[in-house]
Amino acid sequence: MRGVVMHAPGDVRIERREDPRIVEPTDAIIRLSATCICGSDLWPYRGIEKIESPLLMGHEYVGVVEQIGDQVTTIKVGDFVVGSFVISDNTCEICRAGFQSQCEHASFVAGGIGTQAEKARIPYADGTLVATPGQPSADLIPALLAASDVLGTGWFAAVAAEAGPGKTVAVVGDGAVGLMAILAAKHRGAERIIAMSRHAGRQELARFYGATDIVTERGDAGVAKIKELTGGLGAHSVVEAVGTQESFMQAVGATRGGGHLGYVGVNHDVTIPGIQLFFAGIHTLGGPAPVRRFLPELIQLIWDRTIDPGKVFDLRLPLERAAEGYRAMDERRATKVMLTF
């Protein structure tokens, strides 16, 4: 089969590798219907994350189950499934508390499995995959694919930030995850949603998903603007969906005392001054999102066409042209690239 491999920063290739096969009785093999490129794939692409050995790229996926191990019970051959970007057993104490991304058996699909490929082996299939109510029509596939990471991650960020009725929510980051956090905040009934964005196309999408205000300022000026819009107090709920020093501290500063910060941008080289966090007096929750917790709900909302997260994909390319997709995202010409077969 064919799959995407990253050899070095900027060096993305389509290569043939062996078809995956069942290794553990809890595995499933899926044939991908679509996959995509994630903002986090740009970290190694840009040389910010070291590449020790060639990386099997891709961690977002939807597809049809081709084979299951003997112990798989909730998924059957022929099911259309959506999976989380973190493998989980969904039975341990941590999973039962809703933190499947911290599962005792957690492992990242990224790097190891690589779902920018025709097929993939998914360990702990029962705990990681969720079947859709039937075979989806083609127009639902982007939305279901989004649920695998960006929607699930944005959703978690909004939940972590306790976005809801009566709340003012500020979203730092206008990438796909930030946009999905806006969608989630809107769905959860937030009163006011402030998108922090400088990009005209993304501002438009932010408004489509529910943003009521756009703030173009960043850093301290961005914080000052959020305070100005919230009677000097700061937002009740802030989502951080970038992962840089500036964006993280902007998010801390934009959160009112006692407010909630949900952070999902992978922190690279971020160092948080303890004293600043201390005197901010805020709730924080972040990290790799427990997407599996939200998948059943998200799939249903998509199936019922209540939410339409698929619009985050503004470029579609066949798998062979993955390298073009990476370039487009790196240069911010595309928000999120879907790869088809």
Add this chain to the structure above:
Amino acid sequence: MRGVVMHAPGDVRIERREDPRIVEPTDAIIRLSATCICGSDLWPYRGIEKIESPLLMGHEYVGVVEQIGDQVTTIKVGDFVVGSFVISDNTCEICRAGFQSQCEHASFVAGGIGTQAEKARIPYADGTLVATPGQPSADLIPALLAASDVLGTGWFAAVAAEAGPGKTVAVVGDGAVGLMAILAAKHRGAERIIAMSRHAGRQELARFYGATDIVTERGDAGVAKIKELTGGLGAHSVVEAVGTQESFMQAVGATRGGGHLGYVGVNHDVTIPGIQLFFAGIHTLGGPAPVRRFLPELIQLIWDRTIDPGKVFDLRLPLERAAEGYRAMDERRATKVMLTF
């Protein structure tokens, strides 16, 4: 009147200064019945916090109201009152959300007012002070004094860490605040309370307040021990009550994925590696405790003799001998020093 002034690290003096008087119509003047020395008073004492100009020391206080401003309505002359170490109006949006330490009108009693003195002017008396049900007997005074900061702060830490039934709680720090967090966790019904302490006398007090286990290891070894005691997962709830780099990261590491960290040790020179916090996947809440939120409940629990926080005071000295008290705490010969008149 007499009051404690710190001129330089290690240089604590009793000095005469003018009696305080009503400045704003929301002020009250109280005559102190007792006051005390806080672990945080040791930061400038040890030269870790800079002393720009002489500091009026003390921020914990109980006493009798001598005078009130025209707009004070809930407190009257003659009332015995307990106050928070942060001034709050208790009416703004932030206060109503329970975060009085982040009040729009918040100011710290420490440094500015100085309650290691015979009298003190308390701004926003209605929002900061709570009257006891009557004049307390002498034996209740230490407990009521503890409510002003260490009990209120430890209580907040336990609440922030969501200590409660079925939970394993780890407490980093065996100072007065850590001990009070143990008391709070026990009162909230925590199943298991692990005190991290190397000090025999404090271990004993920790057990008195409800600790079920003692861990003497620190840093990574401390984290490993907590994991060992919790089936490899980490504690559900962790309280950080020290404020150093080691103790903070020990607390982060001891918290299970999806668990709750409440941190109340004032972070000095702590820098939190963002990536480590990210992958920990934990809830955090910390900062100066909104003691005012808890005061009515805490006063009642003390009044009813349901809790006995007063035991944290293991040395009592008259105000004149405050310098001795500072030395005893600095050298860890005393956990907490009460100053009397």
